[in-house]
Amino acid sequence: MTLQKQIQNLKQYNGKKRENKVFSVYLNTSPEQAGKKWEIELKKALNNLAERTKQSDSHEEKNQAKTIIQKVDTEIKNNTSELKRGLVLFTTADEDLWFFKLLQVEVDTHFHWGDEPDVEQLEQLKYSYPFTGIVLLQQDKAQLLETEIGSLISETNYTLNLNTDEWREHQGPQGDDLTQGGSKKDEFKERVKENQKRWFKNLAFNIEKKAKKEGWSQLYLIGEKKEIETLSTMFNRRINKIIPSNLLGSNTDKILDTAFES
Incomplete structure (x- = not known):
């Protein structure tokens, strides 16, 4: 309800x-x-x-x-x-x-x-604190927190599949980190320059679709400055707040504290 x-x-x-x-x-x-x-x-x-x-x-x-x-x-x-x-x-x-x-x-x-x-x-x-979607981004991973009046309603995680260039939606931990070490890290770096905009456009499409379905009033983006600035250009709706901070994987309370700081 x-x-x-x-x-x-x-x-x-x-x-x-x-x-x-x-x-x-x-x-x-x-x-x-x-x-x-x-x-x-x-x-x-x-x-x-x-x-x-x-x-x-x-x-x-x-x-x-x-x-x-x-x-x-x-x-x-x-x-x-x-x-x-x-x-x-x-x-x-x-x-x-x-x-x-x-x-x-x-x-x-x-x-x-x-x-x-x-x-x-x-x-x-x-x-003051309407229905809000908070998107956290860090390279090939993203997290979505839905909140209202300062309460967490739901949490969804996304992981980029490098084989299909699609964002896989799932609950709970985000699985293997494709950006940590060895050949996978090198492969990720090589493909970022060529594909990042398309990846972010796909993510933004998924997020906007969910925002419309659920009826969000606001949208916040949190992550590394260049990444979220690029991601923000992919949306057709207003971004209410951009927070340049790598908080993906942090305690939910810490994320919400940061998001709602005036």
């Missing part, structure tokens, strides 16, 4: 009709914060929710709050090792509504208790 569809579903959720309270959490978990500021903020917010609902005339609301406090605390603690720069969580006590995303971008810490999820900041994030 696309994020836009998820947001539409969230906006249509009516907790009052279903007699369900909704807890909305936006938590900045950036590692640059002093200590673990997010832990203090989360604990304070959960304590405030407990105190607030103690004053409620509704026994059901009190019970829902207790369940949600435990649920949110457990879910976030269980994901501590996976935390990146931010997270978004919406939930009801019975999980009739449940939305949880870890983000590679920061959010403004905010908590809301009410009859509907507070999606305002989520919509802002979607606008």
Whole structure:
């Protein structure tokens, strides 16, 4: 389900009709914060929710709050090792509504208790970090990361087949490196001058076809300066960002951090 569809579903959720309270959490978990500021903020917010609902005339609301406090605390603690720069969580006590995303971008810490999820900041994030394809290139290998609101959606790898001059799409590790050592390296160097533009044109065609099918809003290119500048000329669509850095094979978090730096 696309994020836009998820947001539409969230906006249509009516907790009052279903007699369900909704807890909305936006938590900045950036590692640059002093200590673990997010832990203090989360604990304070959960304590405030407990105190607030103690004053409620509704026994059901009190019970829902207790369940949600435990649920949110457990879910976030269980994901501590996976935390990146931010997270978004919406939930009801019975999980009739449940939305949880870890983000590679920061959010403004905010908590809301009410009859509907507070999606305002989520919509802002979607606008600021739309559906984006990030292409990393290094000679005969390429990697495509699809992201939205700072979250990795999918990863696809491409390897150039020197026998057919076609880019083979596959998941996971990229296989043998045709550019490392011996006769294969020499063969690759000899053929680069003659064929690089055609190779890059084929890659750009594959990427543009996928971009159109999936409905990307933006396209980023990352790689060695001359290579990605050449690749960028092969596209019929706008390139939103070019980053001259050899990051292919790097940790995904590092790649996304670099891509989303302002």
